Amino acid sequence: MLIKVPKTTALLEDQLIRLRPHLHKDSVIIAAGMIKHLQKSAFQCIEKIIGPLTTSLAKKKARLIFASLDEALEQPVSPYPTRYDETEIGLTLSNHANVFSREHLDLGARFFLTHFSEIPGVQRVVDLACGNGVLGIKYQQQAPDAQVEFIDESYMAVASTQDNYRSVFPDNDSASFSAVDGLSQTDSGSVDLILCNPPFHQQHVIGEQMALEMFRDSKRCLAQGGELWVVANRHLPxxxxxxxxxxxxxxxxxNKKFAVLRMVKR
Structure with missing residues (x-):
């Protein structure tokens, strides 16, 4: 079994727990990663769930990890999805292993929510890069008749959003959930409002390109008079x-760290 060691140890733990029942005594796990990204916690996670490991010599700043199954180890129970109560906003949020801000509501979203009363009530809404869906869910609470689509490239994020939405709106089937690349499958001029807490990193790569692509696609997908609302770190241009x-x-x-921005398609 070949694995590229992910950025977060939580995702590695989730992957290994899912993999473990399919292994036998002759199975070999080969995990790979750049040395600067291989955290001590990743090695500990492999040893805890799979068994003893050895490593290769470094080559071009990368290294292989070889692990074999220790059948004496108990099959661990997955801790995912995790849940936490956000009493300030009145929600309990479920988060799968690879969802951003898995253990608490991220500060950008928290600040964004303080300005939700200023967002107009409209019909067709997209929560873009939805994460666990908190923005779209809170908008649905203040605009019950809106049709909200939750979009994220991460299947785990969309699964978390579905869990959270259905816990708040068990009888509402108007929302839709899409694990796709941004707005690539959204029709031009079809949306009245886009809410976006954009990422500025993908795995270990930090940059503006993903967010800027989301903004360009947002303009294409908005109807005339439609609005894009964004929360972002203040230092970003x-x-x-x-x-x-x-x-x-x-x-x-x-505030000291974030800005909420509003754009209108004219």
Whole structure:
């Protein structure tokens, strides 16, 4: 079995727990990763769930990990999805292993929610890069008749969103959930409002490109008069770039770390 060691130990743990029942005494696990990204916790996780391991010599700053099954180890019970109570916003949130901010509501989303009363009530809404779905769920609570689509490239994020949405709206089947690459499958001019807490990193790569692509696609998908609302770290140069794209960009609110931005497609 070949594994590329993921960024988060939680995802590695989840993968190994799922894999474990399918292994036998002659199975060999070969995991690979860049040395600078191989955390001590990853080695400990493999030994705890699979068994003893050895490592290769480094080559081009990468290393292989060889693990064999210790049948004496108990099959662990998966701790995922994890759940936590957010009493401040009145939700209990479920999060699979690879979901951003798995153990608490991220600060950007928390700040964004303080400005939700200023967002207009509309019909067709997208929670873009939805994570665990908290933004779209809170919008649905204040606009019960809206049709909200939750979009994320991560299947675990979409699964978490479905769990959370159905726990809050067990009888509402108007929402949709899509594990796709951003707005690539969304029709032009078909959306009234897009809510976005965009990522600025993918695995170990940090950059603006993913967010900027989301913003460009958002403009295409919005109807005339439709709005894009974004929360982002203040140090990122999004306001100038969004103003260039949309011809307008209003800062709705800021704190020491984040800014909430509003753009209208004219």
């Amino acid at each position: 999004y306001p100038a770039k969004l103003k260039q794209m949309f011809g307008n960009c209003r800062t709705v609110g800021t």
